[in-house]
Amino acid sequence: MGRGRGGTDLDSAAVGGPPDGSPSGGAALRVRGLVKRYGPRTAVDGMDLDVTAGGVTALLGPNGAGKTTTVECCLGLRRPDGGSVRVLGREVAGAVPDADHRSAVGAMLQDGGLPTSARPLRLLRHLARLHAAPRDVDALAERLGVPAFAGTSVRRLSGGQRQRLALAAALVGRPRLLFLDEPTAGLDPAARLVVWELVREAVGEGAGVLLTTHDLDEAERLADHVVIVDGGRAIAAGAPGELVAGASASVRFTASPGLDLAPLRQALSEEVAVAEPSPGSYVVSGAVDPQVVAGVTSWCAQRGVMPQALSVGRPSLEEVFLDLTGRRLR
Amino acid sequence: MSETPAPVGETPPGSSRGPSPAPRAAPRAAPPGARVLAQARWEAGTMLRNGEQVLLTLVLPALVLVGLSRTTLVDLGLEPGQRAVDVVAPGVLALAVLSTAFTGQAIATGFDRRSGVLRLLATTPLGRGGLVAGRVLGVLAVEAVQVVLLGAVALAVGWSPEPLGLLPGALLVLVGTAALTALALLLAGVLRAEAVLAVANLVWAALLVGGGVVVPADALPGPWGALVHVLPSGALGEGLRRASEDGALDLPALGVLVVWALAASLAARRWFRWD
Numbered sequence: 001m002g003r004g005r006g007g008t009d010l011d012s013a014a015v016g017g018p019p020d021g022s023p024s025g026g027a028a029l030r031v032r033g034l035v036k037r038y039g040p041r042t043a044v045d046g047m048d049l050d051v052t053a054g055g056v057t058a059l060l061g062p063n064g065a066g067k068t069t070t071v072e073c074c075l076g077l078r079r080p081d082g083g084s085v086r087v088l089g090r091e092v093a094g095a096v097p098d099a100d101h102r103s104a105v106g107a108m109l110q111d112g113g114l115p116t117s118a119r120p121l122r123l124l125r126h127l128a129r130l131h132a133a134p135r136d137v138d139a140l141a142e143r144l145g146v147p148a149f150a151g152t153s154v155r156r157l158s159g160g161q162r163q164r165l166a167l168a169a170a171l172v173g174r175p176r177l178l179f180l181d182e183p184t185a186g187l188d189p190a191a192r193l194v195v196w197e198l199v200r201e202a203v204g205e206g207a208g209v210l211l212t213t214h215d216l217d218e219a220e221r222l223a224d225h226v227v228i229v230d231g232g233r234a235i236a237a238g239a240p241g242e243l244v245a246g247a248s249a250s251v252r253f254t255a256s257p258g259l260d261l262a263p264l265r266q267a268l269s270e271e272v273a274v275a276e277p278s279p280g281s282y283v284v285s286g287a288v289d290p291q292v293v294a295g296v297t298s299w300c301a302q303r304g305v306m307p308q309a310l311s312v313g314r315p316s317l318e319e320v321f322l323d324l325t326g327r328r329l330r
Numbered sequence: 331m332s333e334t335p336a337p338v339g340e341t342p343p344g345s346s347r348g349p350s351p352a353p354r355a356a357p358r359a360a361p362p363g364a365r366v367l368a369q370a371r372w373e374a375g376t377m378l379r380n381g382e383q384v385l386l387t388l389v390l391p392a393l394v395l396v397g398l399s400r401t402t403l404v405d406l407g408l409e410p411g412q413r414a415v416d417v418v419a420p421g422v423l424a425l426a427v428l429s430t431a432f433t434g435q436a437i438a439t440g441f442d443r444r445s446g447v448l449r450l451l452a453t454t455p456l457g458r459g460g461l462v463a464g465r466v467l468g469v470l471a472v473e474a475v476q477v478v479l480l481g482a483v484a485l486a487v488g489w490s491p492e493p494l495g496l497l498p499g500a501l502l503v504l505v506g507t508a509a510l511t512a513l514a515l516l517l518a519g520v521l522r523a524e525a526v527l528a529v530a531n532l533v534w535a536a537l538l539v540g541g542g543v544v545v546p547a548d549a550l551p552g553p554w555g556a557l558v559h560v561l562p563s564g565a566l567g568e569g570l571r572r573a574s575e576d577g578a579l580d581l582p583a584l585g586v587l588v589v590w591a592l593a594a595s596l597a598a599r600r601w602f603r604w605d
Contacts, residue, residue, distance in 0.1 A: 114445070116441070
C-alpha cells in the first residue's frame, strides 16, 4: 500500500510551486505539525497540509478526523496549541489576521453562518462592501441562481439554496485562498456542477482551494492533491491517481466475517498478502495473477463460501480511503 | 499489503497543470471606517425590518408613553404642579434605549452566535472588532430613530422638556448604550440562545416595572428605591428625567453608567464565546 507514495511530492515539486515572486512562493497554505486540543481530547495531532496557488487540495477523512478544526485554525477562528500555519505566506497561528489578509481569504463554513433573517441579495451586497474590489454581485448571484430566491429570508431557503448563497459569500471578495467545508453537501447534481465550475474558475485565476468533503467522486474530479486524515493527522497524501496507483492490484470480496485465512495464505504464493481490513471484507494484494484469482475462488468453493462483490484490479480512491481509515463507524 | 502510509512531503505539492497563472493583485479590504459603517447600516436595517424588534423598540414604548401620560393607573410619585408626561417622556426614552441596546442586542447576538454568523463575519474583512463597533453604531442609529419618533409623540401629548437638557441627555444615552450593549453581549456570549431570549425579555419587563426606568426611583418602595439608583436602568432613567426637568447633568448617574460600561465591557471581553 505504501509503495510509490513517498516520492510523490518530491516528483511533483519540480512542476508545482512556481517561484512567482509573490510572498507565498506558490504555496497558498502550508500547515506543519498543527496541534489543537479541546480539554483532554486532541482533535488535531500534528497535521501537515499544503495548498498551492492555483491548486485544489481535498481533505478527506471520516467524521471527527479533525478536518473542520484544521480549517478553523487556518481561519484564525481557533488558536492552535502547536505547530505552524502559513496562509498566503504569513504565519497566522496564534495571531489574528489583519483585514487585508482576511479579504484575501474566503470561507464557506460547515454551519453556514448566514444570518437567518437576511435576504440573500442584500446580504451579498453587504459582504461585498467589506472588500475594496469585490466581484460584481449581480453577475455572481446570477451564476448561482440566487435571483430565484433573492426575496426569501435565509431561514426559509432549502439546504441547496443556502449552500449556493454561502459559496457566493465566500467568493465575493475574489479570494486567493478559499476554504470550502463540504461545499456540495445537500446539493442536487445540477447545482453541484455549477459549484465545481465556479471553484475551477477561481482556481484558473490562481486561487488555492482547500476542500473538505466526504464525496470521493468530488475529490477525484476537483482536486489535484488529496490528503487523507484520520485521528487528527495526515496519514497519506498525493495526487488522486498516485494514491490509487500506489495501492497494489488486489482481489477484493466480501463474505461472512472471521473466516480462517491461514489455509488461503498457505495455498497462495508468498508474494501476496491476505487481509480482512474490516469484518467481512477481504483483500488479497501483491503480485496478483490468474493463479491467485483461481486460488481464492477455489478456496471459497472448498469452504462453501460465496464471495460477494468479487473484484480484481486497482482499488478506487474510496477503497484506498476505507483501507487507510478503517471501516468502523464512529 | 503494507498498511504503513507514506509521510506527507516537506515540499508543497504541485499541480500537474504546469506553472500557475501570474498572481493577481492581492485583494484588499475596504477602509476600516467604510467596513464599520457598512455593518452599522446592515445592523440598523436588520433591526428596523424585524417586526418583533419594532414592537419592542417603538410600539411598546409608545404605548407606555401614551398610557401613563393620560391615565393615573400607576403612581408616579408626582410632586404638586408636576405633569405626568414630563416624568413619563424621558423615562420612555430610557426604556427605548434599554429595548434596543440591551434586549434587542442580546437576542440578536445570541441567535447569531448559535447560527454561526459571528464566526463567518469574523473571517471577513470586518473581523470581530469591526463587528462589535458596527453593532454599537447600528444600535445608536436605531436609537436616533426612536428618539425622533417617540420624542415627537411625547411632544404631541404635551411634553415640555428643558432645551438645555439635550446635551446631558445625549451624553447619558451614549454612555448608557455602551453599558447596556456590553451587558447584552455578556449575556449573549455566555448563555444558550433560548436562555438569552428568556432572560433578556424578563429583565426588560422587570426593569420596566421596578428598575427606575419609567417609574421614578422615589416612587418605588423604601430601600429598593435607593438601590435602583445604582442600576444602569435607574441611572439612565433618573439622569434623563433630571436633564428634561432642569437641563442639568446628573453626575452621579453618569458615574454609575461609566462604571457599568467599563465593568461589563471587561467582563464581556473575558467571558464572551464566539461559538
